[in-house]
Amino acid sequence: MTENVADRKPQVKPGAWAGYAAFAVGFLYTLISLYWAVGGTQLLDTIGGRLAELARARDNTLLTFVWLTVALKLVAALLGLALTMQWGQRLPRWLLILLAWGATLVLVLYGGYLVIGQLAVQLGLINASASIDWKALHWHLFLWDPWFLLWGILLGITTWYFIRRTKNDWS
DSSP, rough: OOOGGGGGGOOTTTHHHHHHHHHHHHHHHHHHHHHTTTTOTGGGGGGGGHHHHHHHOHHHHHHHHHHHHHHHHHHHHHHHHHHTTTHHHHHHHHHHHHHHHHHHHHHHHHHHHHHHHHHHHHHSSSSOOOOOOHHHHHHIIIHHHHHHHHHHHHHHHHHHHHHHHHTTTTO
């Protein structure tokens, strides 16, 4: 009995869901930074303080930094897809793993450190300065910084599955 090609189900790679989710989370974050880089001003008050002032003033140093973060966020977002899709195998396996674990470490440590510190301020475990911008703190605590943490966790899950799936595939 011959098998009909149309009857075959596509093989879903283990952990692919995390790669697609890591890409989506990272790409959305990239779009927000891109929006600010091209001059958008919505939600600038949620980042607070001097950064929001410099962004509104279109400070060249800050703009350079924002464009750099757009590029880095895009690369980190694409890592989720590279670990999941066939085109990712164009890169050496060791390089892909190194980049993915590096990005995972940065995202988890950065997001985790900020969330823990902000939560400590919110709970009164650390005294807030008199000039604290509570609106910005809440946006960071409940959206911006957990977003980094979630992205890092998803990328870490994807990397772990990738290593298990490809350990004998290519060097």
